[in-house]
Amino acid sequence: MREAEARELRRQITQLELDLIEAANSGGKGKLHDIAHSLRWQKARLERLEECLAAMPAGKTIGPDP
Numbered sequence: 001m002r003e004a005e006a007r008e009l010r011r012q013i014t015q016l017e018l019d020l021i022e023a024a025n026s027g028g029k030g031k032l033h034d035i036a037h038s039l040r041w042q043k044a045r046l047e048r049l050e051e052c053l054a055a056m057p058a059g060k061t062i063g064p065d066p
Contacts, residue, residue: 002053009046016042 016039023032 002049002056006046006049006053009042009049013039013042013046 016035020032020035020039023035
């Protein structure tokens with residue numbers, strides 16, 4: 001479950017990075033600030049989740065990962 005959450009966060013971060021580039025090119029400072037804030041927050045969340053995953057014993061997954 002946590003691994004799926006980490007994959008989803010990586011996907012969201014990739015999209016936010018693309019949105020950030022688009023906002024920078026369009027000159028929308030308010031939108032740029034909002035996207036940058038979301039990007040920082042998601043990256044911090046992913047870092048905490050990856051630390052949690054790294055601390056888990058290997059081979060101790062709960063159920064299949066879709």
